[in-house]
Amino acid sequence: MRADRVKMPVQDPDVRNTNFCEVALGLDLEHAKMEASRCLDCKNPRCVAACPVTIDIPGFIQHIKEEQIEEAYHTIYQSNILPAICGRVCPQEKQCEGACILGIKSESVSIGALERFVGDYALEQKLQVKEEIEGQEERVAIIGSGPAGIACSASLRRLGYQVDVYEALHEFGGVLKYGIPDFRLPKDIVDKEIQNAKDLGVKFHKNVIVGKSITIEQLLQEMNYKSIFIGSGAGLPKSLGIPGENLTGIYFANEFLTRVNLMKANRFPEAPTPVRIGDNVAIVGGGNVAMDAARTAKRLGAKNVFVLYRRDMTALPARREEVEHAIEEHIDFRLLLNPVEFIGENYVLKQVRCEVMELGEPDESGRRSPVGTNTYKTFDIDSCVISIGQSPNPILKTATEGLETDKRGRIVVNNHQTSIPGVFAGGDVVSGAATVILAMGAGKEAAVEIDKYIRENRG
Amino acid sequence: MYEITYKEILNNDVELMVVNAPFVAKNAKPGNFLIVRVDEFGERIPLTIVKHDETSVTIIYQKLGYSTTLLSQKQAGDSLFDVVGPLGVPTHIRDVKSVLGIAGGVGSAPLYPQLEEYAKRGAAVDLVIGGRTKEHLLLVEDYKKFCRNIYFATDDGSFGHKGFVTQVAEELYQNKQYDLSIAIGPLIMMKNTVLLNKKYNVLTDVSLNPIMIDGTGMCGNCRVTVNGETRFACVDGPDFPAEGIDFDELMVRQNYYKSEEKHICRMKLEPKDES
Numbered sequence: 127m128r129a130d131r132v133k134m135p136v137q138d139p140d141v142r143n144t145n146f147c148e149v150a151l152g153l154d155l156e157h158a159k160m161e162a163s164r165c166l167d168c169k170n171p172r173c174v175a176a177c178p179v180t181i182d183i184p185g186f187i188q189h190i191k192e193e194q195i196e197e198a199y200h201t202i203y204q205s206n207i208l209p210a211i212c213g214r215v216c217p218q219e220k221q222c223e224g225a226c227i228l229g230i231k232s233e234s235v236s237i238g239a240l241e242r243f244v245g246d247y248a249l250e251q252k253l254q255v256k257e258e259i260e261g262q263e264e265r266v267a268i269i270g271s272g273p274a275g276i277a278c279s280a281s282l283r284r285l286g287y288q289v290d291v292y293e294a295l296h297e298f299g300g301v302l303k304y305g306i307p308d309f310r311l312p313k314d315i316v317d318k319e320i321q322n323a324k325d326l327g328v329k330f331h332k333n334v335i336v337g338k339s340i341t342i343e344q345l346l347q348e349m350n351y352k353s354i355f356i357g358s359g360a361g362l363p364k365s366l367g368i369p370g371e372n373l374t375g376i377y378f379a380n381e382f383l384t385r386v387n388l389m390k391a392n393r394f395p396e397a398p399t400p401v402r403i404g405d406n407v408a409i410v411g412g413g414n415v416a417m418d419a420a421r422t423a424k425r426l427g428a429k430n431v432f433v434l435y436r437r438d439m440t441a442l443p444a445r446r447e448e449v450e451h452a453i454e455e456h457i458d459f460r461l462l463l464n465p466v467e468f469i470g471e472n473y474v475l476k477q478v479r480c481e482v483m484e485l486g487e488p489d490e491s492g493r494r495s496p497v498g499t500n501t502y503k504t505f506d507i508d509s510c511v512i513s514i515g516q517s518p519n520p521i522l523k524t525a526t527e528g529l530e531t532d533k534r535g536r537i538v539v540n541n542h543q544t545s546i547p548g549v550f551a552g553g554d555v556v557s558g559a560a561t562v563i564l565a566m567g568a569g570k571e572a573a574v575e576i577d578k579y580i581r582e583n584r585g
Numbered sequence: 586m587y588e589i590t591y592k593e594i595l596n597n598d599v600e601l602m603v604v605n606a607p608f609v610a611k612n613a614k615p616g617n618f619l620i621v622r623v624d625e626f627g628e629r630i631p632l633t634i635v636k637h638d639e640t641s642v643t644i645i646y647q648k649l650g651y652s653t654t655l656l657s658q659k660q661a662g663d664s665l666f667d668v669v670g671p672l673g674v675p676t677h678i679r680d681v682k683s684v685l686g687i688a689g690g691v692g693s694a695p696l697y698p699q700l701e702e703y704a705k706r707g708a709a710v711d712l713v714i715g716g717r718t719k720e721h722l723l724l725v726e727d728y729k730k731f732c733r734n735i736y737f738a739t740d741d742g743s744f745g746h747k748g749f750v751t752q753v754a755e756e757l758y759q760n761k762q763y764d765l766s767i768a769i770g771p772l773i774m775m776k777n778t779v780l781l782n783k784k785y786n787v788l789t790d791v792s793l794n795p796i797m798i799d800g801t802g803m804c805g806n807c808r809v810t811v812n813g814e815t816r817f818a819c820v821d822g823p824d825f826p827a828e829g830i831d832f833d834e835l836m837v838r839q840n841y842y843k844s845e846e847k848h849i850c851r852m853k854l855e856p857k858d859e860s
């Protein structure tokens with residue numbers, strides 16, 4: 127057995143940082159089999175316990191080894207209907223791969239790469255899992271078409287319910303569409319995986335903002351939905367709360383990424399929505415969103431893109447692979463710096479002033495917390511993208527009497543049920559900004575509770 | 586798809602459309618707006634819901650740049666790709682006895698449902714309406730149904746006072762008292778109206794029109810500084826009491842993409858030289 131993992135081929139860093147094509151190119155069958163043969167097929171697989179949707183990981187990997195890719199797909203599909211997406215964006219080093227037994231002595235199995243291989247194969251071959259769907263009369267409405275909503279809708283449909291998904295934007299997929307860039311997750315993959323849910327019979331409706339276009343009460347009373355699942359995500363950008371934040375040239379990551387991903391501003395004027403960043407771009411933050419913003423800015427032609435982060439390199443919360451790719455693409459990490467003021471001229475951004483930080487005692491996250499040193503550095507910039515987190519959008523809360531939320535705006539649930547009977551919730555709107563697979567897991571579990579609720583309330 | 590059931594050309598620059606959009610019409614209130622994408626690749630453009638019934642909405646738009654020109658190429662019977670709403674908070678109707686509406690150009694469209702609501706609630710409503718020429722004075726016949734007095738101003742003097750709406754309002758203030766003034770039009774006009782109204786101790790409400798994308802509070806593009814605090818016009822507005830608004834900052838934000846907007850119009854709208 128090889129000790130080290132099979133490396134996935136990637137586009138050359140100096141080529142890819144000028145295009146929006148996918149960075150990681152995927153494994154071919156031969157290499158997938160090679161990597162699969164590293165798995166020990168553990169009796170008590172630690173990897174499975176660390177996967178939020180408990181995919182039978184050794185099971186699907188053994189199928190790859192035997193070149194039974196269709197069977198591998200069926201195995202994954204039992205737990206995860208979006209393998210081509212999760213294989214690409216899960217923080218594997220913190221989940222399945224982080225727990226893999228091989229990782230103790232050498233390198234863990236590339237579970238994500240193998241899952242992606244199977245997912246891509248299924249999309250290429252248009253594999254479909256044939257299922258008998260036993261028809262039920264009852265209707266369920268899903269609010270939001272992100273990973274939580276998609277997973278919940280598919281699970282409910284497989285239980286036989288009539289499922290309608292209502293989405294505020296003009297495309298489906300949530301953050302998968304407007305947040306995560308093409309070079310990490312090509313949008314046609316998202317569309318194809320959503321097509322699977324459509325093929326099951328889930329109906330998707332765009333341009334409907336629940337709480338505005340229609341209320342939860344109207345859905346229940348007038349449109350005869352027996353139950354509702356809220357998967358509206360965490361779409362509200364957090365601000366730094368420092369002077370000058372509304373100067374022209376300062377973006378929240380959501381705006382910047384939406385312009386490029388959803389509105390295709392990188393193809394302006396072919397696409398009519400523009401985006402402008404200039405030569406020197408500062409990105410504030412250190413998570414996946416910040417990495418995506420930085421690498422997008424580079425691809426739009428910025429000469430210098432630097433990440434301002436208040437802790438050190440070891441504390442960056444982004445997926446490890448993204449940080450490595452960002453470094454290869456010449457993103458400049460300026461660490462232990464905390465922006466305190468934006469300085470402009472005639473309302474146009476010119477500079478950002480940062481306090482130099484040092485690391486103090488560990489905080490509740492276990493990481494050493496940044497402490498100000500009362501010394502400052504100022505940088506000349508043309509634009510800045512603030513990427514320091516998101517919280518749930520208050521539209522639904524405001525429009526829905528009796529919907530309980532905590533002080534950070536997250537919906538409070540008990541066994542996935544909200545304070546309103548029959549109304550369930552899951553994903554980022556409950557957990558705060560988290561991950562794709564956690565949102566999917568929550569959507570799936572909520573579907574089980576919704577099924578129970580509807581059965582119990584049948585007259 | 587959202588079918589255009591009726592279209593009317595109001596003048597060289599401004600047109601009216603009635604669009605079938607049940608999910609937008611159902612809960613629409615005065616002050617709400619919607620977002621349109623004309624075609625599959627379209628920009629998202631915000632427009633006020635001027636009127637609505639159970640299933641359709643009326644919009645009035647000025648052909649300013651690329652997307653509104655594209656919109657104007659659609660005819661009754663055609664469809665729009667996306668229409669979403671109702672967005673924004675409905676107008677906060679104050680408990681006042683007399684209101685002066687001040688409309689600049691196409692601002693008379695968003696002002697219409699608000700003034701109508703005040704009139705319905707029994708307030709005495711007057712209107713100053715301005716435009717570049719006589720043809721640019723919009724909805725006058727509709728306003729006549731509930732306005733006590735209507736005063737006119739045109740840039741070229743082709744109808745009413747030659748000059749700005751603020752000059753007409755200032756004259757009115759010499760011998761009339763209003764509890765509230767609602768000003769909607771270009772940012773510079775709203776800014777100047779607030780300055781004038783402060784002088785005469787008249788409260789001012791305005792409806793802001795920053796650049797928007799989603800219209801749901803997600804992107805932050807539409808932010809404005811009001812009394813030193815950041816507000817999102819799409820979810821906290823678009824109507825605000827005007828006294829604390831930083832209009833200068835907003836004007837710069839609105840012009841950020843001016844060169845790109847000009848560029849796309851030149852590229853895609855101007856007739857190509859065939860030779």
Ligand SMILES: Cc1cc2nc3c(=O)[nH]c(=O)nc-3n(C[C@H](O)[C@H](O)[C@H](O)COP(=O)(O)OP(=O)(O)OC[C@H]3O[C@@H](n4cnc5c(N)ncnc54)[C@H](O)[C@@H]3O)c2cc1C
Pocket residue numbers: 215216217269270271272273274275292293294295299300301302305306334335336337357358359360361383414415418445519521522552553554555559560561562563565
């Ligand atoms: C830039 C970026 C990069 C990321 N990278 C990763 C990554 O690499 N790996 C990873 O695991 N996670 C990543 N995440 C996090 C991950 O995308 C989210 O945790 C996940 O998408 C949450 O899923 P969700 O279904 O709860 O919500 P969302 O994906 O946010 O979907 C919610 C949907 O609901 C819609 N909606 C909201 N309100 C309403 C309403 N009132 N009516 C109708 N529809 C409504 C929204 O428009 C949206 O489409 C990233 C996030 C961002 C922003």
Ligand SMILES: Cc1cc2nc3c(=O)[nH]c(=O)nc-3n(C[C@H](O)[C@H](O)[C@H](O)COP(=O)(O)OP(=O)(O)OC[C@H]3O[C@@H](n4cnc5c(N)ncnc54)[C@H](O)[C@@H]3O)c2cc1C
Pocket residue numbers: 618628630631632633634645646647648649650651652653654691694695793794795796797823839840841843846847
């Ligand atoms: C809440 C709201 C309600 C609105 N209601 C109406 C309405 O009822 N009727 C109407 O005609 N217009 C309305 N507008 C303005 C309308 O959205 C813009 O005119 C339109 O987006 C311009 O698009 P364009 O591509 O044709 O022009 P662009 O080429 O994008 O712009 C041309 C010019 O308009 C300016 N501009 C760009 N975006 C906006 C904007 N959002 N608002 C104002 N000016 C802008 C630019 O700086 C430029 O000078 C409203 C805007 C908002 C935010």
Ligand code: SF4
Pocket residue numbers: 176177178179180181183206212213216218221222223237238241563
């Ligand atoms: S879904 Fe995510 S955590 Fe689970 S096996 Fe796949 S990559 Fe690992």
Ligand code: SF4
Pocket residue numbers: 164165166167168171172173174183184225226227228235237
């Ligand atoms: S822990 Fe590692 S070696 Fe064991 S089954 Fe999982 S992937 Fe295979």
Ligand code: FES
Pocket residue numbers: 796797798799800801802803804805806807808817818819820
């Ligand atoms: S338009 Fe995006 S937050 Fe207001």
